[in-house]
Amino acid sequence: MEEYILAIDQGTTSTRAVVFDRQGKVRAMSQREVSLNYPKPGWVEADAAEIWISVVYTMIDLVRNQQIDPKAICGIGITNQRETTVIWDKRTGVPIYPAIVWQSVQTADICQELRTEGAEELILKKTGLKLNPYFSASKIRWILDTQEGAREKAERGDLLFGTIDSWLVYRMTNQLHVTDYSNASRTMLFNIHTLSWDPELLRMFRIPETMLPEVKNSSEIYGMTAPYHFFGLEVPVAGIAGDQQAALFGHRCFAKGKAKNTYGTGCFLLMNAGDTPIISEQGLVTTIGWGLDGKITYALEGSIFSAGSAIQWLRDGLQIIDSVGESEELAESVEDSGGVYMVPAFTGMGAPYWEDKMKCTLLGITRGSNKAHIARAALESIAYQTREVMEAMHKDSQMKLSSLAVDGGASKNQLLMQFQSDILGKKVIRSECVEMTALGAAFLAGLAVGFWENTKELETLKIPESSFFPTLPEEEKESKFAKWKMAVQAARVFQGE
Numbered sequence: 001m002e003e004y005i006l007a008i009d010q011g012t013t014s015t016r017a018v019v020f021d022r023q024g025k026v027r028a029m030s031q032r033e034v035s036l037n038y039p040k041p042g043w044v045e046a047d048a049a050e051i052w053i054s055v056v057y058t059m060i061d062l063v064r065n066q067q068i069d070p071k072a073i074c075g076i077g078i079t080n081q082r083e084t085t086v087i088w089d090k091r092t093g094v095p096i097y098p099a100i101v102w103q104s105v106q107t108a109d110i111c112q113e114l115r116t117e118g119a120e121e122l123i124l125k126k127t128g129l130k131l132n133p134y135f136s137a138s139k140i141r142w143i144l145d146t147q148e149g150a151r152e153k154a155e156r157g158d159l160l161f162g163t164i165d166s167w168l169v170y171r172m173t174n175q176l177h178v179t180d181y182s183n184a185s186r187t188m189l190f191n192i193h194t195l196s197w198d199p200e201l202l203r204m205f206r207i208p209e210t211m212l213p214e215v216k217n218s219s220e221i222y223g224m225t226a227p228y229h230f231f232g233l234e235v236p237v238a239g240i241a242g243d244q245q246a247a248l249f250g251h252r253c254f255a256k257g258k259a260k261n262t263y264g265t266g267c268f269l270l271m272n273a274g275d276t277p278i279i280s281e282q283g284l285v286t287t288i289g290w291g292l293d294g295k296i297t298y299a300l301e302g303s304i305f306s307a308g309s310a311i312q313w314l315r316d317g318l319q320i321i322d323s324v325g326e327s328e329e330l331a332e333s334v335e336d337s338g339g340v341y342m343v344p345a346f347t348g349m350g351a352p353y354w355e356d357k358m359k360c361t362l363l364g365i366t367r368g369s370n371k372a373h374i375a376r377a378a379l380e381s382i383a384y385q386t387r388e389v390m391e392a393m394h395k396d397s398q399m400k401l402s403s404l405a406v407d408g409g410a411s412k413n414q415l416l417m418q419f420q421s422d423i424l425g426k427k428v429i430r431s432e433c434v435e436m437t438a439l440g441a442a443f444l445a446g447l448a449v450g451f452w453e454n455t456k457e458l459e460t461l462k463i464p465e466s467s468f469f470p471t472l473p474e475e476e477k478e479s480k481f482a483k484w485k486m487a488v489q490a491a492r493v494f495q496g497e
Contacts, residue, residue, distance in 0.1 A: 010080045034046060077444050082244065087154075104139070128286025165179055249290055269301065302389025307382045318371070343488050383419045432465055
């Protein structure tokens, strides 16, 4: 019987279950959308139970409709939307509040309060992160502060917190409460130098340590699936990594200075920083890439909050396209954006600005502007934001990237990838495996169960790719980018109510 590794990729708007063979090829894939709720402007929430059900659905679909024999699965890897926060009752396993999604800014007041108290420098020093509602800590505190009886239950040890990986492992196994180094490093509670939950930060956010999961390597056997959740079988759950770190691992960026960019709901550029954390002075964050064989690999990251979500807004908000895929065709119907610039700050701006209250702004519109110009401006905004992050990364690391590996749904957009290469002035390498995040989780699980021997074996796998090369004249490239910078400054000045 041919054997496989199963990766569960739980993203912001969908869940995918992907089966990989020993060559790293996708042999089957099932996907199910997950709904988001927006109870107030800037708030983004999800139903944690629906997220779990989506995982169950995709696994059942693989077996029933795609004829994957569950006995052929040697191990399971999990990769997840990071920072999204779930708190559930330890006795019942029922969440006490909807999952607060990473994009949500409903905890901005808590962050501002701590900023006023001078906590920002301490948090950066210990965690490598910016004091921002993006991360989990303020979300946990907000739930404990606002839900009746929650703080008392937490202090009694009756509540558990987890990012989505912890929530899924808890449900998939017999209630194991674990996470990995990469996800722990996104909570704003984990000291990336001591590799432990930080007592001072826990006191600052008023969070009992009993709520927190045990932190493990990104590649090890954490436990077995509960038979009633996996077709009567006990299969090792053996890999965990946050989605962006998983993509970095999937691209096999094992050497210091290697980088990738993932184009999803947000856009995330990560560079392998080696075994020593680089604390950013340019608005980036320091994070843990993975823990493997008892060794920690750090990464430098630029987090862009709105990428694919800007294209979704063209469909759902403006309703100028019927599907995300139509954005490329519409944008190609015009020669350029006609001077229109979009600053897609739907939930504020991430790196390198970290402006919580910025709003999406369209500039340069004339009577001659049409929906095609707006679509093109939305696509181009993704590339501009990526260049800003890459420039910050160059300054922090003192390393120049000669090329950029890319993946994610929007990387299939030919126009965007060509413009990305043009505005960077660098080669862009797109893997033909669009499930790079899932592949990283599969690699981590596969290493733990001996499916692959080591990272050197992973580097020998032949995964097809295509490349884009810059064609835009230098003067035009810099002129466009300078106007983008002006557009961002205009949006920073006007932040709305």
